[in-house]
Amino acid sequence: MQSKFSDIELIEQTLQGNQTAYADLVKRHQRFVFTLAMRFTKTREDAEEVAQDSFIKAYRSLQNFQGQSKFSTWLYSIVYTTAMTFLRKRKLDTSSIDDENNYLQIENQSGGFKNDLAENKSRSYYVNQAIEQLLPDDAMIITLFYKGEQSLEEIAVTLGIEPNNVKVKLFRARQRLKEKLERNLKHEVSELI
Amino acid sequence: MNSIEEKLWNYLDGSCSTKEHEAISHLIATDPTYQQKYQELLAFNQELENMELDAPPMAFTYNVMEAIRTEEASKPLKANIDHRIIKAIAAFFVVTIAALLVIALANSHTSSVHETVQIPVKVQIPTLTNYFSGPVMKGFLFFDVVLALFLLDEYLRKRHTTAS
Numbered sequence: 595m596q597s598k599f600s601d602i603e604l605i606e607q608t609l610q611g612n613q614t615a616y617a618d619l620v621k622r623h624q625r626f627v628f629t630l631a632m633r634f635t636k637t638r639e640d641a642e643e644v645a646q647d648s649f650i651k652a653y654r655s656l657q658n659f660q661g662q663s664k665f666s667t668w669l670y671s672i673v674y675t676t677a678m679t680f681l682r683k684r685k686l687d688t689s690s691i692d693d694e695n696n697y698l699q700i701e702n703q704s705g706g707f708k709n710d711l712a713e714n715k716s717r718s719y720y721v722n723q724a725i726e727q728l729l730p731d732d733a734m735i736i737t738l739f740y741k742g743e744q745s746l747e748e749i750a751v752t753l754g755i756e757p758n759n760v761k762v763k764l765f766r767a768r769q770r771l772k773e774k775l776e777r778n779l780k781h782e783v784s785e786l787i
Numbered sequence: 788m789n790s791i792e793e794k795l796w797n798y799l800d801g802s803c804s805t806k807e808h809e810a811i812s813h814l815i816a817t818d819p820t821y822q823q824k825y826q827e828l829l830a831f832n833q834e835l836e837n838m839e840l841d842a843p844p845m846a847f848t849y850n851v852m853e854a855i856r857t858e859e860a861s862k863p864l865k866a867n868i869d870h871r872i873i874k875a876i877a878a879f880f881v882v883t884i885a886a887l888l889v890i891a892l893a894n895s896h897t898s899s900v901h902e903t904v905q906i907p908v909k910v911q912i913p914t915l916t917n918y919f920s921g922p923v924m925k926g927f928l929f930f931d932v933v934l935a936l937f938l939l940d941e942y943l944r945k946r947h948t949t950a951s
Contacts, residue, residue: 613852620848628843638841642850645843649851650858721838740835746802765796772831 597622601665608656616656620649623666626742627673633733634677636726644680648673663751670742671752674734681730724774732767739764791821795828884931887924 597604597618604622607615627648631641652672659668725733731753738744738752746764750757797803798811814821844850 613855616855617848617852620851624843624847624851625840628847629840632841638844641841642844642847645847646851646854650854653855717834718837718839721834725838736835737838740838741840746800761802764800765793768796768831768835769792771835775831 602661605656605659605661605665608653616653619665623669624649626666627669629741630670630673630734630737631677633725633728633737634681634730640680640684644673644677647680648676651676664748666742667744667748667751670738670744671754674752677730720775720778721771724771724778727774727778728767728771731763732770735760735764735767736771791824792828795821795825798825799828799832880931880934887927 597615599607599615599618601619601622604615604619608619624645628641628645631644631648632638635641635644648669652669655672659665725736728736735749735753738749739746742749744752746757746760749760749764753760755763794803794807794811795815798808798815801808803811811821815825816822
């Protein structure tokens with residue numbers, strides 16, 4: 595059950611020593627934070643680690659939260675930094691995700707689920723599949739814009755870039771997603787035939 | 788703005804000016820190319836809005852709060868010690884050392900070439916030599932010196948950490 599208090603009220607209660615209030619904040623934002631982490635790590639175990647680290651870091655720095663931006667914007671910037679640090683530590687070559695070779699690898703992975711082809715997969719499934727194939731930055735911008743209730747200016751704060759850059763990045767990310775979605779659907783149709 | 792697609796995305800996002808918005812609305816209504824592309828992007832936009840979020844494990848909140856509780860519990864003890872206690876201990880040592888110093892000076896027999904100073908009032912100073920034998924005093928002073936060096940080391944380390 596979601597708390598009736600606003601984020602700011604829950605933060606104030608947490609700062610007064612009420613840990614249950616912070617648990618309510620975690621419950622409220624965990625799904626989105628976990629999804630953002632998934633955009634970077636691609637596996638549930640790693641996403642859980644990044645999401646958990648992000649909430650712990652946010653708790654430690656809660657006193658520094660000025661309230662000048664939304665709590666979610668502040669929290670997402672922590673998630674972004676934590677995920678980037680995680681990727682650096684794992685020495686994951688994120689730029690290679692977009693390579694054709696890796697794309698084929700992902701295609702082959704989905705080929706293992708041929709038995710599911712008969713199932714009536716929703717469009718949402720294909721959208722999520724295509725997002726997983728995007729670069730982490732592209733996937734994050736799309737997720738923040740569509741599901742995080744973040745404006746271009748707020749996304750700019752989260753990513754530490756100019757709003758105009760966010761606009762350009764969002765446009766390119768959507769183009770790439772559209773291409774991948776079309777390619778995946780074409781592949782699925784050819785598999786069925 | 789370069790392409791039709793870029794114009795239409797700005798239109799859909801509401802990130803263009805009123806003038807541009809009107810112009811694009813007119814193009815959508817009159818130009819079949821714009822109309823077709825608009826319908827295509829509108830459907831894609833709808834799909835993105837309906838995209839589902841990943842659900843974390845059931846025990847996620849519990850795990851986060853447990854990690855926080857463990858971290859809080861394992862905080863170094865010095866962070867939880869009241870500074871007044873440290874000050875009181877320091878004051879105790881300072882007073883003790885000062886008192887011992889006064890007694891030691893008062894009990895020492897110094898000779899001088901000048902005449903001995905006669906104190907008009909006879910002050911009764913307790914002779915503590917019975918209480919403090921030589922080795923005990925030396926041991927106490929040794930402990931004080933070690934403590935002072937330890938505190939100095941702590942202070943210098945802290946200063947070094949702050950500076951770096």
